[in-house]
Amino acid sequence: MKQTILFVLVILMGLACQKDDGNDPENPYQFVRPSHFPEPTYTFENNPVTENGFKLGKKIFNDPILSIDNSIACSSCHVKSVAFADPQHRLSLGVFERVGIRNAPGIANMAFMKEFLWDGGGIHLDFVPPNAIENPVEMNETLAHVVQKLNAHSEYPDLFQEVFGPIDSINAPLMLYALSQYMNLLVSANSAYDQFYLGKGSLTANQQKGMKLFEEKCASCHSGVLFTNQDYRNNGLDTVFMDEGRARITEWDGDLGKFKVPSLRNVAITAPYMHDGRFNTLEEVLDHYAQGVIMSPTLASELQQNNKLGIDLTTDEQQLIIEFLQTLTDWEFISNPIF
Numbered sequence: 193m194k195q196t197i198l199f200v201l202v203i204l205m206g207l208a209c210q211k212d213d214g215n216d217p218e219n220p221y222q223f224v225r226p227s228h229f230p231e232p233t234y235t236f237e238n239n240p241v242t243e244n245g246f247k248l249g250k251k252i253f254n255d256p257i258l259s260i261d262n263s264i265a266c267s268s269c270h271v272k273s274v275a276f277a278d279p280q281h282r283l284s285l286g287v288f289e290r291v292g293i294r295n296a297p298g299i300a301n302m303a304f305m306k307e308f309l310w311d312g313g314g315i316h317l318d319f320v321p322p323n324a325i326e327n328p329v330e331m332n333e334t335l336a337h338v339v340q341k342l343n344a345h346s347e348y349p350d351l352f353q354e355v356f357g358p359i360d361s362i363n364a365p366l367m368l369y370a371l372s373q374y375m376n377l378l379v380s381a382n383s384a385y386d387q388f389y390l391g392k393g394s395l396t397a398n399q400q401k402g403m404k405l406f407e408e409k410c411a412s413c414h415s416g417v418l419f420t421n422q423d424y425r426n427n428g429l430d431t432v433f434m435d436e437g438r439a440r441i442t443e444w445d446g447d448l449g450k451f452k453v454p455s456l457r458n459v460a461i462t463a464p465y466m467h468d469g470r471f472n473t474l475e476e477v478l479d480h481y482a483q484g485v486i487m488s489p490t491l492a493s494e495l496q497q498n499n500k501l502g503i504d505l506t507t508d509e510q511q512l513i514i515e516f517l518q519t520l521t522d523w524e525f526i527s528n529p530i531f
């Protein structure tokens with residue numbers, strides 16, 4: 193009997209945590225899986241999101257103290273108004289105007305991703321920020337020195353105490369936990385597409401035509417509600433790979449020029465596109481798939497069918513797909529005052 197009650201309780205709690213758009217109006221600082229999203233991959237049991245933890249993470253994310261000359265914050269390259277992508281730079285721009293090697297992707301729905309970075313070199317969200325902090329062309333700092341600066345700061349020691357309880361001093365793992373709490377709550381699940389998917393809103397006839405085309409021609413890679421199969425593919429950008437992509441991690445020639453299939457949520461506002469930001473518009477992207485795909489040994493099989501390179505798409509069809517992609521913009525996400 194006791195067990196049954198417990199079981200029912202657990203089920204009820206589970207239901208209570210399933211909100212459509214990942215927002216709980218009662219407690220906006222709670223991580224809520226949108227009902228149509230998969231289970232998160234993040235290890236919340238070690239680092240649950242709390243209101244103060246989230247706010248601390250947000251403060252750190254926006255603080256240039258993380259860079260060597262206090263000039264660059266995470267938010268310099270991940271800009272909220274464009275779903276935390278970088279609208280200005282094809283390749284990211286770090287301290288001392290140093291140009292990076294890749295385009296800064298948007299940050300949304302990180303809690304659901306299995307691997308991070310264009311080459312999948314990040315295998316846990318907690319370990320991604322050091323990549324930027326210690327990168328000579330991004331923040332050019334050391335974790336140890338950042339921690340030292342935080343400990344000497346007038347506000348951070350108290351804020352960390354409030355979140356993580358009695359601690360001797362701030363350390364790198366706690367700082368990374370706070371950043372993850374912030375990023376984990378950045379869930380984007382309330383676009384026009386989501387409203388339609390959940391039967392609560394409509395899409396125009398053209399948007400629906402675009403969706404059908406997308407499902408036929410694009411969704412083998414950009415699949416599911418996250419719009420990525422979370423795998424690595426060469427989508428035919430180059431023959432010579434300036435950036436080896438996935439092969440940088442696996443050191444296998446068979447992975448040369450493969451990159452993580454990016455989520456397409458909010459894609460209409462996250463230009464420029466591709467790992468090196470080479471395309472400025474969705475028109476250019478669609479034009480690439482229709483007639484720009486280049487042959488190479490690792491090219492994805494989907495892009496070389498019937499002895500033809502690329503994806504069969506008329507100009508009208510390309511436009512319809514773009515109209516569909518625009519329905520993936522989540523205005524509530526980018527205007528959420530707590531983010």
Ligand code: HEC
Nearest residue numbers: 265266269284285286294295296308309310320321324330
């Ligand atoms: C100088 C610009 C710059 C700064 C500063 C920066 N990033 Fe990034 N960020 C990038 C770039 C570029 C990538 C992609 C790098 C790659 O794939 O190798 C990236 C990737 C990421 C990713 C992975 C996203 C994904 O979909 O895989 C996360 C998470 C992230 N950054 C968080 C942060 C945090 C947190 C900070 C602050 C500690 C930060 N970034 C600072 C440019 C920057």
Ligand code: HEC
Nearest residue numbers: 409410413425427451452453454465466467477481492494
């Ligand atoms: C074979 C797998 C595959 C197929 C099919 C595919 N894509 Fe992609 N797509 C990728 C990969 C991989 C990337 C990233 C490549 C890179 O940056 O080097 C990408 C990147 C993109 C980007 C850039 C996103 C960003 O944030 O920079 C857009 C937009 C896009 N694809 C749209 C589409 C559309 C629309 C279709 C169908 C017409 C499509 N893709 C078909 C694998 C695929």
